[in-house]
């Protein structure tokens with residue numbers, strides 16, 4: 001195999017790395033020797049498996065990057081352990097060997113703690129929709145290239161309960177853990193706080209706590225809002241953040257609301273959170289609810305007719321966890337009865353959740369009246385042909401609510417609004433739906449109206 005003159009490239013890489021690490025790499029890299037090169041590969045020899053493992057853990061990413069830059073092409077490093085080494089004998093260089101990041105190498109990093117993840121909270125089981133696609137894309141970017149972008153650090157995913165924050169965060173963790181040798185730590189805000197309190201009590205802050213949280217490559221803290229009640233915990237998180245950020249370690253947090261709404265969070269910690277990327281997850285729309293339920297049914301090996309899926313999707317609108325709960329309840333009931341699921345069984349099992357039954361007189365007229373009141377309009381204006389901006393706005397919201405809360409078709413809805421055609425209704429509802437994703441005020445208004453409509457229905461009934 002002719003040496004392709006990669007030796008100078010290798011030497012420059014090592015020199016450059018020594019400068020960058022202010023000599024920290026010298027000890028390790030002096031035990032690594034260049035042997036030869038082919039077109040795209042460099043063969044090196046490490047003095048022992050231990051040395052190689054350390055080098056791989058500490059410097060492999062940077063070495064590969066420098067090599068590729070200096071050589072102007074992709075270079076793979078192939079290693080062998082010195083024949084004099086304590087463990088393992090000579091590996092002949094002609095044998096196929098493993099590149100620096102090969103999966104079989106990764107498995108060798110046995111001292112890496114296994115993160116506590118829910119097994120099926122992976123990207124593959126996450127249904128992507130309009131409601132979560134930005135958060136999902138950001139999660140993917142961070143998982144595939146952690147710490148690559150300063151403005152993605154930290155990544156913060158926020159949104160209401162049961163919308164998939166934990167699933168997405170653990171998806172990131174799973175991906176990184178499985179595809180690299182990085183040390184990943186997942187903990188809830190509660191867990192972090194308990195740890196802190198306990199370690200302070202046992203005077204183990206330096207020996208255990210800092211070791212645990214400040215020596216990771218990826219820190220994932222779920223439900224960060226829960227540390228609002230702990231001033232000391234916040235202070236500790238602040239220092240942990242500082243240290244990890246300085247070392248360019250990726251951090252991901254989730255929160256049940258925008259960070260700016262955490263009233264009891266220390267300002268300096270809040271300002272650190274602001275450095276990164278913030279992504280909201282919205283409640284799923286009808287189509288997404290259907291997709292998620294179908295996906296879950298498959299995941300849990302349930303056989304469920306589509307009409308049952310539609311029934312649940314229509315009636316459970318709050319969040320994904322409730323959807324899952326309803327599906328489980330129905331399917332387990334079916335198992336118990338030893339029967340396959342029918343619409344009837346589903347209706348019986350869901351009876352407390354059914355919109356149409358809970359809100360006995362939930363009618364188009366109720367929705368229209370509540371919406372008209374809310375926007376200070378008359379019922380006739382809301383249903384009529386006036387084109388002023390505020391009237392059009394209210395009318396669209398009302399149409400959207402009717403579509404969400406009743407079984408009426410678009411054509412029927414049009415008739416209830418002074419004879420509009422179904423295309424107009426379709427466009428109006430979509431406009432509202434799209435705007436809600438970017439306009440939190442509108443989103444809040446619609447939620448509020450839904451609640452009022454339901455209460456109105458109960459009182460009136």
Ligand code: ADP
Nearest residue numbers: 125126127160161162163164165166167320321
């Ligand atoms: P959060 O952390 O926001 O409260 P979770 O991540 O715990 O919500 O999600 C609640 C349940 O819903 C979990 O079982 C999760 O797998 C499921 N889930 C949420 N969003 C999705 C989605 N987009 N696709 C598939 N499952 C989802």
Ligand code: MG
Nearest residue numbers: 165166222223
């Ligand atoms: Mg959660």
